[in-house]
Amino acid sequence: MKRLVCSFIIVIIIAFNINAQIGINTEDISAATINIVSQGNTSTTKAIKITDSNNMNILTLTDEGNLGLGIDNPSTKIDLRSTSRIDNAIGIGYTTMTASDAMAGAIRYNPLITNGAIQYSDGNKWITLQNQPPKALVIAQNSTQQSFINLGTAGVPITNWTKTFDQNNDFNAATGIFTARRSGIYSVSSSLVFKIGNITAGPTSQVELSHDGGASATASTLVGYTSSVNGVPLTISCKSFHYLAQNGTLKITIYQSTGYTQALSGDKTQNTLTISEM
Incomplete structure (x- = not known):
């Protein structure tokens, strides 16, 4: 009896170790363990x-x-x-395979590099996909009728702008200060119209509109008056390119020595500012 029981157990063990194959919609089950x-x-x-x-x-x-x-x-x-x-x-995980072993077209997420990144294989090396964040773009207008006194402090900032667009929220409309999120070249364009007023002629009679880049360069447009002007609105504009380091700032300023206080037009469409990251 003991021999019979042992033999039965051995038969069961052998039966469960036989490699079975399954075929679905086919009588040929030799291709794989499951062949569909x-x-x-x-x-x-x-x-x-x-x-x-x-x-x-x-x-x-x-x-x-x-x-x-x-x-x-x-x-x-x-x-x-x-x-x-x-x-x-x-969900994409990490692999330690070489790019050549993974072959061209393979992708992986590499958590071992700064901030982690998606990489793809060109067949020879793993290439990191660069994350290109949205570039800075600011469009603003001004209808505050801000005034600037004759021979006032050089470079009085224009403040209290109204933003119509600010891609990365880099522009403080109240202070008129733009802060660069990253180092790069920035294109700046401003155009202003002053209310109808008077201007005294003279060798130092002028209005200066500046793009003040702080530690970076300052670009200015200067309009001088060799003859008196009465009842005519003053228009001035400035376009420039600035290299700003990360967290560098830029503001728009006015200095004037026309003999009279000058105030911006109340028409916001006439006083505009655009800052664009190149």
Whole structure:
């Protein structure tokens, strides 16, 4: 009896270690452990379809080899563009494989470099995809009718602008100060119109509009008057390029020595400022 029991146990153990193969829609089960042959030959024919407990699509594999996750009719080799699910993100991990072993076209997420980054293989090396943040762009207008006294402090900042656009919130409209988020070249353009007033002629009678870059260079437009002007609005504009270091600042200033107090026009469309990161 003991020999019979031992023999039965051995038979069971052997049976469970036999490599089984399964064929679906095929009698040839020699190709793989599980061999599934799709029926039909169109792009919409489903070879495999899996749904969840709510009958929502989880996985679809078509006859032509397109894999869809959460989508019924994948149109690419891997398609995650589900309209019924919100979790369409792709999670990419790290690999220590060399770029040549991974081969050209492979991608990975590398957490070992600063701030982490997505990299792709060109077949020889891993290349980091550069993150290009939105460049600074400021568009502002001014309708405050700010005034500037004759022979006042040189370079009085124009303040209390109204922003119509500020890509990265780099411009303080109240103080009129732009702060560079990163080092680079910035294009600055300003145009101002003063109220109708009087101007006294003289060798030092002038209005100066400046783009004050602080530690960077200051660019100015200077308009001088060799003859008196009465009842005429003054128009002045300035365009310049500035290299600003990270956290460097720039402001628009006015100095005037026309013999009278001058005030900006109340029409905001006449007093404009644009700052653009190159």
